[in-house]
Amino acid sequence: MQMPSQPTAIYNQQPIFHSAFESTIINMTQPTSIDMTFDTSLVDVNAAANTSFSTTESDSTVDGQQTSKRTQNLQPTTAPQKPSTPVQHIPTQAAYDQWAAIYDTDGNMLQAIDDLELQTLLPDFLSQVKSSSATEQELRVLDLGCGTGRNTEKLVRYDWNGKSVEVTGLDFSQGMLDVAAKKLSPLLKENDQQGVRSRLECCDCFPTVDNPSVSPLPAVSNLRPIHAVTSTLVLEHIPLKDYFATLAALLLPGGTALVTNMHADMGRVSQAGFVNADGVKVRGSSYVYTVEETAAAAKAAGLNVVSVNEREMRKEDVEGSAVGERGWKWVGTKVWFGMVFRKTS
Template structure:
């Protein structure tokens, strides 16, 4: 495909258009992200004994939301927020129908432009935990971490993942039925730049930085054919932050 067959549209419109196929189009980064989430977050939640309030910031199609509902202690509240109506509709539909002792509240808002609405949605008390996966690419770092710091209680923690800088100029995107490649608005953030921005907002590293990629041809079998071009590259970075004064 030539460059003329690639278009960039506003991010929320981009995710509205991608929502129906987001979970099924074989995206390697999403698969790595889901694997990291499955390996790391259960260890963090296993120590929880009492109900908590958790913000799933940029919940997308609910890849993590339904899993989180199953991990949290009874009596917890899970706030799932996304600015794409299409993605949020997929998330609602994917939530298991069986009753749960964890309350899920859905928020349709773009936190990068509607901080006041986010504050009203979660209430005056800060949350205990923030989960935000594969959102970093679409936000300015200072703004993103300021939102997390304002929302998260002192002593709370945040699990944040994003596209690894090793991916270079690559951006989130999908191909339409007519062959056109569609992208949203994206930014390339360096790893050190990300950590510094978080620190400036009042967040500190609370563990090692997780970096994942396509290690070898054996990994391709697990991740799918689209992983072939990424052998030897790191694609995902995951960082655990703690909220300090």
């Protein structure tokens, strides 16, 4: 599979939360057609079709002249080698609308790692939120870029000890929110009796991407300042300045945010996306951000870094089936990071 010589993001200048904007990323690599293929897959497309092969350079003599000939020693494990998967870049909102139906079930490796890390990171974060807001009559918690409600559901299900809690999920993709609504609807009556209310809103979550002169707050009715924000695997698609402007504007002074993202070590050669029914890898836009760049942007927006966690792919992740077979090529590579921020004032 062909790789970019200097892989970095951005691949298509269409931000996740609305239309085009102008931005320059150093060493930008951008495919120019659907036929350009390179390794951007996070998804186990078809484990049964995986094959292994080696490519070697061998010297041979033709008419007394030494030449170099490339040979391929194909060794299929279960099926003949398939052609490289074509890649199509479309606006990110359209990509997520298309992705919604299979987002929770298509074997996304980074999502699997995110789920593993959040098993401990999210409860610890929410415990701190609950403790630090013990005197508050009501807690307001927001899932920014909630998608299919994968983590919004965890916020609603969390044991808030009878405290009055409002959980809001915001996303720009109506397709993703439709899936989230089905997921959350059985919990509404049950949790409302326990003091937990939830709502989902479709909106432009990062309005300054399109118009730097507007307020960074999403245009959502009755959106009051937030005690805690979770935002998982969203940052990859948003310019840092716009992302943290919105995050800081949402939070109350002393409020905290848990943010997870693809690690730069993975992002330099990969990006979020899925394989559609036609066998085409569909991608929106993606940026590569290091932990250091992320921390600096947060600080500039008035947020302090509370904690940082980085995660590499481990062989036991694949051996234990936490991720699919394509995870083998990422073993030893940092693929994920999570950071907690607090608004200073």
